[in-house]
Amino acid sequence: MKKLIYLFLFLLIDMSYIHASDYQAQSTDVIDWRKSGTPAEQLEALVNITPGTHHWMPEIAYRYQSLYWSVQQNKWDFAKYQTKSMEKMIKRVGNARAKRAKSASVFQRNVFKGLYASIESRDKKSFDTAFSRTTRECMACHVKEGFSYIIIPSVPPKPNNIVLGYPE
Numbered sequence: 001m002k003k004l005i006y007l008f009l010f011l012l013i014d015m016s017y018i019h020a021s022d023y024q025a026q027s028t029d030v031i032d033w034r035k036s037g038t039p040a041e042q043l044e045a046l047v048n049i050t051p052g053t054h055h056w057m058p059e060i061a062y063r064y065q066s067l068y069w070s071v072q073q074n075k076w077d078f079a080k081y082q083t084k085s086m087e088k089m090i091k092r093v094g095n096a097r098a099k100r101a102k103s104a105s106v107f108q109r110n111v112f113k114g115l116y117a118s119i120e121s122r123d124k125k126s127f128d129t130a131f132s133r134t135t136r137e138c139m140a141c142h143v144k145e146g147f148s149y150i151i152i153p154s155v156p157p158k159p160n161n162i163v164l165g166y167p168e
């Protein structure tokens, strides 16, 4: 019985060793485009992994939600910061996906001036107007681009950032 246990332990250790060494050997044979690709191959690979709309949208939604709750908590500087980040992301969408560029610039034109002005004047009423406009413009683009089922709430759920905590 003792012998059997030893044999079992030996096999276990040996197997993990083999697996570890297999992994090493396997990874040394791999051709890595970042190191040995031609500039054209590297460029193609980079274009393929450029994040597109699908990648930036959850980030935009996160800014949208944070923006709303910043203003509810009178954190106006943080609200401005979130607005700026949202603007950057929308520009990035237009840049990364040429087919969305037109819609992205319509959004930019219709949304940011009002948001910045209301934040600058720290006026909640005009912020509400600018934020409703933002919600409508998010939806307008989703409808135009064929994603009408991605519905943006006019009051986004709970604060989503540790800077904001929970409402008192």
Ligand code: HEC
Binding pocket: 053, 054, 057, 058, 060, 061, 064, 093, 100, 103, 104, 107, 134, 137, 138, 139, 141, 142, 145, 147, 150, 152
């Ligand atoms: C330029 C047009 C455009 C604008 C403006 C836009 N969206 Fe989107 N959004 C899209 C498209 C297109 C998709 C689907 C992307 C895909 O799957 O390729 C999407 C997807 C999403 C998703 C789903 C992401 C996921 O994968 O879970 C959310 C959430 C979202 N948008 C939020 C917003 C919010 C919030 C705004 C406004 C602040 C907004 N979007 C403005 C075009 C837009």
